[in-house]
Amino acid sequence: MLLNFDRLGWWKLVLIGITLLTTAFLLLPILFIAALSFGSSQWLIFPPPAWTLRWYQELLEDPRWLDSAWTSFRIAIIVTVLSVLLGLVTSFGLNRGRFLFREALKALFLTPMILPVVVLAVALYAFFLQIGLNGTLTGFVISHLVLALPFSILSITNALEGFDKSIEDAAVLCGASPFEAKIRVTLPAISHGVFSAAIFSFLTSWDEVVVAIFMASPTLQTLPVKVWSTLRQDLTPVVAAASTLLILLTVLLMVLVAIVRKGLKS
Amino acid sequence: MVSQTETGSGRPYSPAQVRRLTDFDLTLPALGLLILFFVLPVAMLLTRSVTEPVPGLGNYAELLGSSTYLRIFANTFIVSGLVTLVSLLIGFPVAWALAIMPNRAASIVFAILLLSMWTNLLARTYAWMVLLQRTGVINKMLLGMGLIDTPLPLVNNLTGVTIGMTYIMLPFIILPLYGVIRKIDPAILQAAALCGANRWQSLVRVLLPLAMPGMAAGALMVFVMSLGYFVTPALLGGTSNMMLAELIAQFVQSLVNWGMGGAAALVLLVVTLALYAVQLRFFGTNRMGGR
Numbered sequence: 386m387l388l389n390f391d392r393l394g395w396w397k398l399v400l401i402g403i404t405l406l407t408t409a410f411l412l413l414p415i416l417f418i419a420a421l422s423f424g425s426s427q428w429l430i431f432p433p434p435a436w437t438l439r440w441y442q443e444l445l446e447d448p449r450w451l452d453s454a455w456t457s458f459r460i461a462i463i464v465t466v467l468s469v470l471l472g473l474v475t476s477f478g479l480n481r482g483r484f485l486f487r488e489a490l491k492a493l494f495l496t497p498m499i500l501p502v503v504v505l506a507v508a509l510y511a512f513f514l515q516i517g518l519n520g521t522l523t524g525f526v527i528s529h530l531v532l533a534l535p536f537s538i539l540s541i542t543n544a545l546e547g548f549d550k551s552i553e554d555a556a557v558l559c560g561a562s563p564f565e566a567k568i569r570v571t572l573p574a575i576s577h578g579v580f581s582a583a584i585f586s587f588l589t590s591w592d593e594v595v596v597a598i599f600m601a602s603p604t605l606q607t608l609p610v611k612v613w614s615t616l617r618q619d620l621t622p623v624v625a626a627a628s629t630l631l632i633l634l635t636v637l638l639m640v641l642v643a644i645v646r647k648g649l650k651s
Numbered sequence: 652m653v654s655q656t657e658t659g660s661g662r663p664y665s666p667a668q669v670r671r672l673t674d675f676d677l678t679l680p681a682l683g684l685l686i687l688f689f690v691l692p693v694a695m696l697l698t699r700s701v702t703e704p705v706p707g708l709g710n711y712a713e714l715l716g717s718s719t720y721l722r723i724f725a726n727t728f729i730v731s732g733l734v735t736l737v738s739l740l741i742g743f744p745v746a747w748a749l750a751i752m753p754n755r756a757a758s759i760v761f762a763i764l765l766l767s768m769w770t771n772l773l774a775r776t777y778a779w780m781v782l783l784q785r786t787g788v789i790n791k792m793l794l795g796m797g798l799i800d801t802p803l804p805l806v807n808n809l810t811g812v813t814i815g816m817t818y819i820m821l822p823f824i825i826l827p828l829y830g831v832i833r834k835i836d837p838a839i840l841q842a843a844a845l846c847g848a849n850r851w852q853s854l855v856r857v858l859l860p861l862a863m864p865g866m867a868a869g870a871l872m873v874f875v876m877s878l879g880y881f882v883t884p885a886l887l888g889g890t891s892n893m894m895l896a897e898l899i900a901q902f903v904q905s906l907v908n909w910g911m912g913g914a915a916a917l918v919l920l921v922v923t924l925a926l927y928a929v930q931l932r933f934f935g936t937n938r939m940g941g942r
Contacts, residue, residue, distance in 0.1 A: 387854060390751040399744070414778035429781050503896040504693065620781055625781075631771040
């Protein structure tokens with residue numbers, strides 16, 4: 386009985402062993418970086434000889450780190466708003482429309498998600514050099530929007546597919562305008578999809594490295610670009626401090642998602 | 652009133668009345684964005700591969716005729732294949748265990764999978780750069796246990812890339828495989844046992860074949876994602892085992908050779924799309940993986 390946990394015999398121990406090792410493999414590097422960020426060793430010796438907050442201090446006192454984090458944040462927020470709005474409009478069209486090539490259009494909208502990012506990065510870099518958008522906030526926003534939009538469309542169309550349109554029609558029958566019905570009836574019903582669209586869009590932009598490496602200029606760079614260019618030089622513990630803050634943000638977002646999901650269920 | 656809701660077809664256009672927005676119109680802003688900033692730039696890049704520096708297929712002849720570049724292609728396939736194989740070997744037992752574990756234990760493993768997936772890629776790669784370096788924890792542990800006398804070169808080579816990429820790809824294989832195994836009816840395995848199959852026979856002749864579509868789809872997905880990876884190979888790999896994405900970046904950034912960059916990008920695109928076509932053909936429109 387291979388699919389019954391209690392009747393696997395000693396195989397059960399093997400499976401549990403492999404799962405434990407894999408879980409440790411996935412978790413330990415993350416904990417390790419968090420621990421090292423408080424270690425005093427410049428050379429990242431583990432276990433650290435002493436504990437310190439020095440790397441956080443260096444991180445937070447360096448305007449280049451702060452500037453890049455602020456740039457990343459601004460870009461990610463603008464991308465999130467645009468991606469959700471555009472995703473909503475597009476998803477309504479795709480979900481409700483009965484036009485020719487609908488499936489092909491849907492596939493086209495999802496392509497940026499599956500193509501190698503480096504190809505898009507190089508292509509946009511060349512294009513933006515020609516039209517003067519390279520190294521600008523607009524350039525960053527456009528390129529991240531192209532990458533984030535598929536996730537937004539995917540989340541919202543999924544939510545729309547699970548929504549019974551006759552409820553919206555009922556609201557219209559009761560006197561609401563079609564637009565009002567969409568805003569006041571459909572939107573609340575698909576809010577979980579809109580929420581995932583926002584989270585995914587934010588993370589796509591905030592964590593994006595490859596396109597950003599090409600878009601960045603000496604005066605405008607995002608946090609991942611700053612981490613990247615620092616890592617190309619040396620493995621300074623300041624990066625461990627930055628990474629730990631990024632991991633903390635991930636945990637916060639995961640908790641937020643869990644809370645919202647729970648709230649939506651009840 | 653119902654006629655006021657959008658039916659998608661729209662009324663025939665007549666100049667006298669204002670044309671109502673159809674559903675297709677709603678997709679136009681996103682379509683415009685994609686054509687202007689995705690389709691057009693990629694097409695322009697690919698065009699440069701046959702026009703620069705001189706019109707013709709010279710760039711492709713150079714790319715496919717030089718042993719340096721062929722080694723990079725081979726290396727890209729070797730790394731991706733190795734990562735896929737290792738992910739599959741580890742991922743299958745884990746997905747299997749997850750599918751039958753008590754819920755509470757499984758949800759802890761899931762939380763760790765998600766945490767790892769959502770953690771910034773550079774942070775994860777940095778962790779492995781530190782762990783695997785000559786004076787890193789892993790070498791120290793091996794030295795301390797007396798297993799080795801001198802530190803092993805674990806980073807800036809194939810070992811480093813494989814470990815770092817497997818770390819990133821594991822969730823992408825475990826999650827879809829879990830879904831497939833979860834859907835298998837335990838009664839089938841029970842029937843196998845009743846018919847006298849021992850555990851090995853049940854595994855090899857029942858469970859593995861039933862999980863095969865998920866394994867193949869997940870493996871293909873990981874393989875394709877690995878082919879185009881840039882950041883992790885660039886940081887954990889060495890100069891002697893460069894991958895295709897790094898080559899493209901190098902052509903464009905350091906050598907400013909758009910013709911060769913475009914040609915290499917086309918090779919990567921063609922291979923990626925061909926493998927996706929295989930995926931669609933054999934596994935339907937199954938979307939795998941996460942973000």
